[in-house]
Amino acid sequence: MTATPTSMQRPFDDALWSAAEQGQTPESLRDLVHGTFRGEREDQLTVATVIADGCEPGERLAQAGAGAVSGFRMAGPIAVLRVGEAENAYTVSVWPTAEEGVYHLIGTVPVTDERWRRVERWLANSAPRLVPFVLNQADFEGVGAALAEHGRVEVSRLTARVLSDGSSYTRGWAEGRRAPRPTYTQALGEVEEFASVRTLTVHVGDLLSLHLRRHAGATFYGGSFRLFEDVVLTALVGAAERRRVLLTGRERRPHERQEHAIAVQMPTGIFANAESVSDLLEALSEQRGVGIAVLHRNPYLHVAVTDYLDGSNFDAFVTFDDRVLIYPGYRASVGALTRLTEHLAERFAAREVADVQASTPPTRDELFTTG
Amino acid sequence: MSPAVDLAECVERLLHGFTTYDRAVDVVSAFEMAFTTSRSQVPGTVRHFERFPRVPGPDDTTLTPDFTVVFEDGTGLAGEIARLALHENSAEGLCRQIAKYDALRQLPDASGLTQVSQTDVLLLVPQSVGVAAVKRIVVDRFANPEHPYKPSVAPCVVQFAFDEDRYIFQRLLDPRNGVLRDGNRADGLGRWFEENGDFKARPSRFSDIKSARAFINDPVDPLYLATHLWAKTFPTMAGDSPRPVRLEVRSSDLAAELRERFGGVLASDVDRALDLLKTAKLADQTADGWVIAWEELRVPGEKDLAHALATRACRPPSRSASSRLEAAAQAEAARPTPPPSLF
Numbered sequence: 102m103t104a105t106p107t108s109m110q111r112p113f114d115d116a117l118w119s120a121a122e123q124g125q126t127p128e129s130l131r132d133l134v135h136g137t138f139r140g141e142r143e144d145q146l147t148v149a150t151v152i153a154d155g156c157e158p159g160e161r162l163a164q165a166g167a168g169a170v171s172g173f174r175m176a177g178p179i180a181v182l183r184v185g186e187a188e189n190a191y192t193v194s195v196w197p198t199a200e201e202g203v204y205h206l207i208g209t210v211p212v213t214d215e216r217w218r219r220v221e222r223w224l225a226n227s228a229p230r231l232v233p234f235v236l237n238q239a240d241f242e243g244v245g246a247a248l249a250e251h252g253r254v255e256v257s258r259l260t261a262r263v264l265s266d267g268s269s270y271t272r273g274w275a276e277g278r279r280a281p282r283p284t285y286t287q288a289l290g291e292v293e294e295f296a297s298v299r300t301l302t303v304h305v306g307d308l309l310s311l312h313l314r315r316h317a318g319a320t321f322y323g324g325s326f327r328l329f330e331d332v333v334l335t336a337l338v339g340a341a342e343r344r345r346v347l348l349t350g351r352e353r354r355p356h357e358r359q360e361h362a363i364a365v366q367m368p369t370g371i372f373a374n375a376e377s378v379s380d381l382l383e384a385l386s387e388q389r390g391v392g393i394a395v396l397h398r399n400p401y402l403h404v405a406v407t408d409y410l411d412g413s414n415f416d417a418f419v420t421f422d423d424r425v426l427i428y429p430g431y432r433a434s435v436g437a438l439t440r441l442t443e444h445l446a447e448r449f450a451a452r453e454v455a456d457v458q459a460s461t462p463p464t465r466d467e468l469f470t471t472g
Numbered sequence: 473m474s475p476a477v478d479l480a481e482c483v484e485r486l487l488h489g490f491t492t493y494d495r496a497v498d499v500v501s502a503f504e505m506a507f508t509t510s511r512s513q514v515p516g517t518v519r520h521f522e523r524f525p526r527v528p529g530p531d532d533t534t535l536t537p538d539f540t541v542v543f544e545d546g547t548g549l550a551g552e553i554a555r556l557a558l559h560e561n562s563a564e565g566l567c568r569q570i571a572k573y574d575a576l577r578q579l580p581d582a583s584g585l586t587q588v589s590q591t592d593v594l595l596l597v598p599q600s601v602g603v604a605a606v607k608r609i610v611v612d613r614f615a616n617p618e619h620p621y622k623p624s625v626a627p628c629v630v631q632f633a634f635d636e637d638r639y640i641f642q643r644l645l646d647p648r649n650g651v652l653r654d655g656n657r658a659d660g661l662g663r664w665f666e667e668n669g670d671f672k673a674r675p676s677r678f679s680d681i682k683s684a685r686a687f688i689n690d691p692v693d694p695l696y697l698a699t700h701l702w703a704k705t706f707p708t709m710a711g712d713s714p715r716p717v718r719l720e721v722r723s724s725d726l727a728a729e730l731r732e733r734f735g736g737v738l739a740s741d742v743d744r745a746l747d748l749l750k751t752a753k754l755a756d757q758t759a760d761g762w763v764i765a766w767e768e769l770r771v772p773g774e775k776d777l778a779h780a781l782a783t784r785a786c787r788p789p790s791r792s793a794s795s796r797l798e799a800a801a802q803a804e805a806a807r808p809t810p811p812p813s814l815f
Contacts (some may be wrong), residue, residue: 355733359680386775392768394703394777396494400637401675403494403682405703405777409715409768412707416683420637420676428683431733432708459680462505463673466513468664472638472672 107192109183111145111209112137117176118183126177130196132202132209134326137344146326148446149206149224149233149318150198150337156230158204159195165403184216184392187365193220198334200342202435205334212312212320229411229436235446236315237453241298244313245285247332253283256288261296264368271298294419297368297450316447317341330365345435347456348442352433363438363455365445373422373455378402381419384448388440406441413437428459482786483779486684486695490778493693496553499596499632500539500689501682502639502673503551506661507541509681513659519544520581524736526688536689538596540579541646545655548579548588553596553690556605563608567621570609572596574623592652593627594661596641602631606644615648626650627761630665643669687736695785697737699778702754705730706766714804715767718797721746722761749793752784756794765793765800 109115116137120127127133138144159180163173170182171190197206206224210216224233248254261270270292274282282304283291289298300314309324317337321329343409363378372378382404386393390410399402402419406427414430415438425445430437434440444455463472500523507514507521520542529535537550550573554566573593578585597605606629613621628650632641643649643665654660664671675682686700705726710717725741730737746762749755755764771780791799 121754137607163529224633262547298642349719353684353733359684362680390768392703392777393775396699396778397498397675403675403679405699407707407777409707411712414704416679418675418679420674420679426679427674428680430704430708432711460509460678461676462503462509462511463677465510465659465664468506468510468512468671469668470672472640472674472677 106450108188109190109192110188111143111191112139112142113209114190117174117179117181117192117194118174121174121179121181124174124176127179131326131330134214134321136403138323138326140323142195143313144323145209145211147208147210147212147318147323148334148337149212149221149316150334150341151204151206151224151231151233151317152341152435152439153202153204153231154229154434154439156227158227159232161227161231162193162195162206162220163222165226166219167408169176169219183307191216198336198338198341200299200345202345203338203341205337212314212318228389228440229408229413229434232439232443234317234341234344234435234439234443235451235454236317236337236340237455239453240336241315242286242289244333244336245289245301245303246305247336248309248328249285251332252308254285255304256283256285256301257304258302259288259292261292261298263296264371264450265295297452344439344454347454348438351429351435351438353429359428359459361456362459363429363442364455365425365427365442366448366452366455367425367449368452369423370400371423371449372419375399376386378419381425381445381449384445385417388444391441397424408434408437410439411437415441426457449467479786481555483782485637486782486785487778489693490695490699490782492555493688493690493696495634496538496688497532497682497686498639498675498678499553500551501678501685502641503539504681504685505673505678506671510677511530514661517543517545517657519659520586523685524581525580527576527585527786530575533572535572537573538689540591542579542581542586542588543657545657546587546589547653547655548576548591549594549652550579550591551594551596552578553688554605556597556608556615557599563613566595567609567613571621571623572629573738574625574627589693590653591625592625594652595627595629595648597629597631599631599633601643602629602644605629605631606646606649609756610646610648610650625653628652628662628665638672638674640670640672645669678736684734685736686734687730689736692737692741692745693740694744694748695778695782697741698748698752698781701726701742701745701749702766702769702781703777710718710766714800716765717767718802719764719766720758721764725761744785748781748785751788752781753788753790753792753796754781754784756792763794763797 163170163182169184171186172181180196182193184191191210193208209349245254258273263270303310304310309328310321311320319333392407394405404417406415406417411434413433416428418426507518522540525537525540527535538553539551541549556562570593576591580589610626613619614626629644630641652662654662709719724739727737727739727742746755755762769780771783774780
């Protein structure tokens with residue numbers, strides 16, 4: 102048992118930890134934010150939306166971060182981790198959502214801060230029981246459309262990955278009189294030909310400022326937390342639930358034909374050359390506890406992928422230059438499938454992870470011509 | 473020869489068998505697609521496609537073509553992928569084998585065996601030996617009055633190749649080469665070859681079939697099956713148990729499970745694969761069966777499991793599977809009991 106700590110830097114953290122120590126459940130996330138955010142520059146709430154596969158995510162995360170986690174309490178259904186000591190301590194909390202198996206990891210440290218990077222490492226070490234995911238392009242665009250119903254949505258900063266070489270691309274627009282900042286749609290349109298957007302800093306008139314990430318998450322900077330919660334967090338939960346449903350119960354069963362497979366849809370031509378296939382093999386095998394067996398290579402690729410952490414296994418095929426097709430094996434957990442698709446989506450700037458027909462049988466004419 | 477050269481040759485030999493077997497899996501899967509799922513009229517003419525046929529032959533033998541087809545009109549087809557070697561015994565043996573297929577009047581259907589009025593023989597050969605196969609099988613033997621190989625009709629020799637992004641199956645144009653007899657069926661591969669000379673199959677057309685039925689009717693290449701076991705079967709059995717996982721199996725049980733799930737594997741195939749794993753110090757044979765020490769396999773500089781298994785089999789480490797399991801069990805027993813709660 103740890104002693105009652107010195108106050109933490111952020112009132113949000115203090116209030117949440119205090120409630121947790123007393124075994125109280127905060128009325129709501131919104132109330133907690135309203136009660137503790139003072140409109141200061143440092144007031145921000147970092148959210149990462151994750152999928153849990155048969156585990157208690159708070160405990161899992163606390164185990165993964167055991168060396169740095171100085172306290173762990175349950176505030177009702179919310180798991181609260183106290184990280185670090187004294188005035189440098191901060192909280193990371195795990196909030197259940199309206200969807201079973203979908204949680205928000207919430208903290209007050211910036212997403213780019215080493216203190217949050219550390220949380221991301223714990224998350225990686227909690228796989229495949231607790232996993233992040235990457236939003237489909239349509240989900241990402243949908244957030245902008247939903248926000249636009251409440252005001253002009255402007256972008257002040259965009260980061261992206263250049264499709265041709267994987268390099269980083271950053272663009273910023275200062276708030277000035279010469280020209281208005283681009284709208285959400287204009288900002289996405291500006292790079293769609295050559296890059297995949299990873300993050301956007303967005304302003305909805307004077308109502309809301311936030312940072313939205315393809316690696317499912319967002320940061321509330323200020324304004325209406327209600328709008329942030331109702332539009333952004335709701336969208337993240339909806340996308341997570343669709344992904345969880347898509348990847349649940351996909352294991353093969355004897356004598357049952359797999360009518361559908363899982364496609365990670367990439368930008369056109371991304372696997373058009375041998376080097377990119379090598380990159381794919383490298384990417385498949387670089388995750389902790391994941392191994393590959395190459396059954397066929399050049400020019401089409403057939404790889405058996407094994408998740409050695411929970412025994413899940415998959416066949417992955419590249420038969421088109423813009424898609425990895427995954428056929429789950431006889432053990433295929435939602436966690437293992439989520440982290441496999443998340444990793445490929447992140448590494449190759451996938452547009453979407455989707456359910457597709459398991460095969461595309463050819464017509465007679467196709468058999469005679471293209472195959 | 474230096475040990476390094478020995479090792480390279482040994483690994484290369486194992487991988488060659490692996491690759492050859494995988495290519496045969498592709499070829500059979502492509503024909504299964506053509507006969508059963510293609511959006512042509514052919515699947516409608518097929519009563520049963522059998523990927524793992526076992527058919528009674530003469531003198532109490534069992535014949536195992538690579539696949540058979542029973543058509544709705546009561547005729548049949550036996551497909552065989554041939555690996556024609558240079559020496560004459562290879563061609564002689566192949567002729568004896570496919571002559572028996574030509575004589576088959578019973579072929580597998582969904583409920584067992586059914587009568588067929590004729591069985592066409594489709595002989596599939598790599599493009600590199602296509603012309604030679606027609607000469608040595610059809611011209612030198614079938615068409616040679618002096619030679620005893622006299623099936624009812626000439627076999628249809630079809631060569632295959634992987635071109636750019638698709639397999640091509642091409643009937644050799646020699647007029648003495650056999651044809652596939654479609655009769656009055658709505659459509660058939662005989663007509664395909666007659667009209668177009670060939671047909672093509674992109675892997676995307678049959679990847680679902682290959683994933684579902686990972687093997688073919690030939691003895692499974694030991695490295696191919698060992699890789700399948702390590703990458704799919706053992707992890708499915710192991711789940712998230714602490715590594716290394718001690719798995720105790722009998723080859724007959726494992727073969728039955730593989731047949732149930734993927735088809736075609738015999739206990740002898742499993743024994744050969746486990747023997748390779750034993751050589752690689754990943755399995756041990758016991759009085760009752762086999763013990764496997766399953767865990768993530770790490771070979772420095774080698775990400776591909778098939779290469780890693782081949783390398784271990786060719787240059788085995790010193791510790792056996794059993795000794796690794798014992799060491800892991802001792803380490804587990806020596807681990808201090810954790811405190812009841814971290815916080």
